[in-house]
Amino acid sequence: MYTPETWVKAGEIRFRQAAFPLTREKTTRRMRQGNVIFAYISKVQKIAGILEIVGSASIRPDASEFGTPGQYPVVIETRPVHIVSPGEWLDMESLIGRLRLFRGLPNKKNWNMAVRLTPRDLASCDTELLMDLITNLPNIND
Structure with missing residues (x-):
């Protein structure tokens, strides 16, 4: 989960x-x-891209480029797969009823509780749907 x-x-x-x-x-x-x-970008509740893991996680309090030193000490190396152009990000709320991730929520208005604890494993059907939807959005490199 990212902030803007x-x-x-x-x-x-x-x-x-x-x-x-x-x-x-x-x-x-x-x-x-x-x-x-x-x-996933909190505050705006949208998905802005796909990153692929290319390394393993490690604790490096001073190596994180994010936040204040020590705020995000668990770092994992990635590479961009598809970075969606700003203004074209995928709205998570539009996926209520389409993602297995949101099934079983007692109150659909609280859908964001399902994405707050990230990263998390997704069902393969959710992964496939998200991959398809996101890769069809404009890429910053297009």
């Missing part, structure tokens, strides 16, 4: 790393090369 500010930072370093708080270390350690991250 950390997404700008990610762009400045050409999307070569993702960083997470220490509370997400266990989840990031399960990530493997070839896995993808859907870059």
